[in-house]
Amino acid sequence: MNKFVSGLAVNLLMFMVLPTAWAQDNPPTPKKISSPHQTKGLWYKNCIIYNVDVDAFKDSDGDGIGDIKGLTQQLDYLRMLGVNVLWLAPFQPSPMQDNGYDITDYYGVDPSLGTEGDFAEFIYQAHMRGMRVINDLVLNHTSIQHPWFQEARRNKNSRYRDWYVWSEERPDDWNKGMVFPGVQQETWTYDKEAGAYYSHRFYKFQPDLNYKNPEVQAEVERIISFWLRQDLDGYRLDAVPFIIEDPRSDREDPIHYFEQITSFRKLTQWRKGEAIILGEANVLPDENMRYFGDEGTGIHMMFNFYVNQHMFYSLASKDLQPLKKALRDTRDIPPTSQWAQFLRNHDELDLGRLTEAQRNKVFEEFGPKKNMQLYERGIRRRLAPMLQNRKQMEMVYSLMFSLPGTPVIRYGDEIAMGDDLSLKEREAVRTPMQWSADKNAGFSSANKKLDNPVIDKGEYSYKRVNVEAQLRDPNSFLNWTKKLIDLRKQCPEIGWGAWQILEANSPDVLVMEYEWNGSHLVLVHNFSEQPQQVSFTSGATAKVRLENLLQQETLKPDKAGVHKINIEGYGYRWYRVGGLLRLNDLK
DSSP states (O other): OHHHHHHHHHHHHHHHHHHHHHHHHSOOSSSOOSSGGGGTTOGGGGOOEEEEOGGGTOOSSSSSSOOHHHHHHTHHHHHHHTOOEEEEOOOSSOOOTTTTOSOSOTTSOOTTTOOHHHHHHHHHHHHHTTOEEEEEEOOSBOOTTSHHHHHHHHOTTSTTGGGBOEESSOOTTTTSSOSSBTTBOOSEEEETTTTEEEEOSSOTTSOBBOTTSHHHHHHHHHHHHHHHTTTOOEEEETTHHHHSBOTTSOTTSOOBOTHHHHHHHHHHHHHOTTOEEEEOOOOOGGGHHHHHOSTTTSOSEEEOHHHHHHHHHHHHHOOOHHHHHHHHHTOOOOTTOEEEEESOOSSOEEOTTSOHHHHHHHHHHHOOSGGGEETTTEEOOOHHHHHOOHHHHHHHHHHHHHSSSEEEEETTGGGTOOOOTTSOGGGGGOOOOOOOSSGGGGTOOOSSOOSSOOOOSSTTOTTTSOHHHHHHOTTSHHHHHHHHHHHHHTOHHHHHOEEEEEOOSSTTEEEEEEEETTEEEEEEEEOSSSOEEEEEOOTTTTTOOEEESSSSOEEOOOTTSOEEEEEOTTOEEEEEETSOOOGGGGO
């Protein structure tokens, strides 16, 4: 076992280091890089991002709450898994009315999670293991308990009054543009102490900051600079469209000030040249370029919500055309920008960009009960209980890892954790990590009922689904995920290359070809539970053998240059064209 882990660590380290070196020496030919220095620092083009809620990952002191020391203790597990970027949910001081997204102090660590010293040690240990760390920065709003807001509501003449958005009269659109419809009742709430209405796109305990105030802009720059100086490698910018909107414009069709994104980018690169911004912006394809900006002026990465939603519709309907169109619609982005591809995250599965008929189809297939749905647009379940089929789960994860961009996985997804629908709203998918079959799933030694309870009943109980058991089982989902992560790291074509969708001669099968630096991949995914006969060809694959990267198989074309395969239900194949990637090809 020690020899296996040691060998795996060496291999993982090799593939964590090589893509950056390859990128520096061999800029991708399909995506033109105008000068060699621009390739430096593009580590995000070919990495694996793992999202962690600190309070739900590992409790080191037995108080029932996960903490930074606990996360530090589990870094070797994460290195073994193969992830090389950790994305931390908010850990700043907060009353925790919204899982830490309601902040009372931007410059500290919540005492329940640890100290600033604990955080510094965590960063050091992560970097020692070759991992980068990015954190969540929630800059659209504060907690209503933040000292800024408390001063603003008490004193009309306070400098902090204009740090928030007020109205003496109730605006006409006071109940429009809610982020959480069905739960949230308004976006303007009257505050008796202030004698005025305040704006809040999110919950009423999260008042919006006023970015038209230069003092707010300057303070936000200090916050970003502070965390970059703590040796973070970037940050996820929460709720980007709401940060840059004019809060007094039409709630349902607001004016946006994109120059604010450019300011964030300039500051970030100035403070730490290789730091990145990962933006949360669920926008339509014709808006993408306004967020990415011209090369070097916008956010580095953005979650591809549009592809995510159409992928789930294609899974539900077995109609691949919407997914193919979504991929093509989101193809054109600057060469130094990158999509973040994901399946599930810490929120609901947002289906707001689908038509009502499409959304209902996804509900019918993956969230048919009302208690599975949320905010009139989404599903509050983890992926495993949504699919309930190991073969389909493997295919879907293989698909996500093979989509143009960088894969992002949620803690616990590597062991196919379930959800707890008895918890309110999005808390259903935020239950503690299941480490073992011991008390409290090995998450905590606390001798009390946990505020955030572990899943202890049913098919996804911690006694049946946990890391310890799956590490011992060579056929477990955890060990399968480790292999997939290792495979993805060996395929820089996906992170760097140009791609095209090949005709598959089957309406149920997606075939994609990638090309980077003269190397080609072909990736095949069957969306049907029935076996399919697939045939495809391209200029690069005709008359060239394909080597299967997952198992022993060499695929040769027929006389017409066409490759034909029989693929099982929910099957998937990863092929390299002409043989295995050789390191000396990339020198």
